Amino acid sequence: MVISFTKIFYLLNCGLAVSPPAGFPDHPHRGFETVTYMLQGSFSHQDFAGHKGIIGTGDVQWMTAGRGIIHSEMPIGEGSQTGLQLWINLSSKDKMIEPRYQELLREDIKKAEKDGVEVRIIAGESMGVRSPVYTRTPTMFLDFTLKPGAHLQQSIPEAWNSFVYVIEGEGIFGSLNSSPASAHHVLVLNFGDGLNVWNKSVAPLRFVLIGGQPLNEPVAQYGPFVMNTKAEIDQTIEDYQFCRNGFEKAKYWKSHQVG
Numbered sequence: 001m002v003i004s005f006t007k008i009f010y011l012l013n014c015g016l017a018v019s020p021p022a023g024f025p026d027h028p029h030r031g032f033e034t035v036t037y038m039l040q041g042s043f044s045h046q047d048f049a050g051h052k053g054i055i056g057t058g059d060v061q062w063m064t065a066g067r068g069i070i071h072s073e074m075p076i077g078e079g080s081q082t083g084l085q086l087w088i089n090l091s092s093k094d095k096m097i098e099p100r101y102q103e104l105l106r107e108d109i110k111k112a113e114k115d116g117v118e119v120r121i122i123a124g125e126s127m128g129v130r131s132p133v134y135t136r137t138p139t140m141f142l143d144f145t146l147k148p149g150a151h152l153q154q155s156i157p158e159a160w161n162s163f164v165y166v167i168e169g170e171g172i173f174g175s176l177n178s179s180p181a182s183a184h185h186v187l188v189l190n191f192g193d194g195l196n197v198w199n200k201s202v203a204p205l206r207f208v209l210i211g212g213q214p215l216n217e218p219v220a221q222y223g224p225f226v227m228n229t230k231a232e233i234d235q236t237i238e239d240y241q242f243c244r245n246g247f248e249k250a251k252y253w254k255s256h257q258v259g
Contacts, residue, residue, distance in 0.1 A: 024073040026255050028247065029065035030236050031095040032226040033088040035141065036061045036073070037122065037208075039167065041081030047071035048253035051101060055083075058106030060122055062133055066090070066097040068239065068246030072255035084165070084208065086141065091215050092228050094136050096246070102133050116150030119143065124211075126154060138213040145206045146171065146199040154209060158192040162211030169205035172198040 036043070037060050045061060046052040048070045055061050063069070075081040090097075109120050112127035121131045124140025131141075140162075146152060146169075156162050164173060164187040170180045173187050174196060181187055189195065189211075199205040219226065222233045235245075243251040 026070055026072050026253075027224055028068065028070045028240050028250070029063075029224045030068045030227070030240075030246065031065065031232075032090050033062065033064045033136075035086040035088065035122070036063070036083060037085070037141075037143075038081070038083040040083070041079065042076040043081060043083070044074050044076050045071060046255045047099075048249040049099065053103065055103075056106065058109070060104040060109065060133075062102040062104075062123075064090070064097070064100045064136070066095070066099045066246075068236075069099045070247065070250050070253065074255075086210060087226065088135075088137055088139060088212065089215060089219065089226055090136060092217055095227060095232075104133065116147035117152045118145045137215065140209065140211045142209045143167075143206070144197070144209065145204055146197060147204060148199055148202050150199050150205075152195070152197040154195040154197075156189070156192075156194050156209075156211050157213065160191075160211045160213055162189045162195075162209065163187060164189065164195070165208050165210070167206040167208065169199070169203050169207075170201045171205040171207065172200060 036055055038055050038057050040057055042057065043055045044052070045055060054076065104122070109122060110129050110131055112119050112121065112129040114127055119126045120143040121129055122141040122143060123131050123133045123135050124142060125131070126142050140156070142154070144152060166181050166183050166185050168183050170182045172178050172180050176198060180200070195209060197205070218228050220229050220233050222237070225233055225236045227233050227236060239245040240247050240250070
């Protein structure tokens, strides 16, 4: 599912399910950030700068591609590995910064709970609890679970773009006369809405709320590259092909199989 705004760019691989030997072998990025949130199973990550590790169930990897990265993301173990991956645009001033990572293990993600609502705070703030993750583009990424009969009110900055992706269960979003939304549906919210959610079903409701401050800049995307203009995209393709301006290590690097 691709959700593209003119002022801020998101791409969300909703309910991504991958089983070996499938996966995402060596590929490049420039100009944005990827946020990988594993719902079930594990992925191995390696890049040409020597960074590598395992992203397990409930873990988060926040990767800033910046001026350039080449990496692989491959499933580990038997069966289907599922998760969400969000692409977050960087402002023009940050597109050519050095790559970096922020990684959170499941047990290190901040949580809060009140009146039948539990939230895992990957980025931003909820119920007075703030994530330690630093976001160059001001962002919220909240994973909510509502018990049957629970009601949630979550504030969202008035000018932010935001959306909901339902992971499991069924809920009523916005107002009580809205039609219920079920698993694997995306709801794009209006400006200044905030969010009201009711779980009127007999099963738990789980969804993520994702939002961000508009950049008010043009977006040019070509595959794994997100820049501001076509000329910058053309330059990026050339840099990648000739292993320069951030892609120098690509000339000699290749990932290796794990597990």
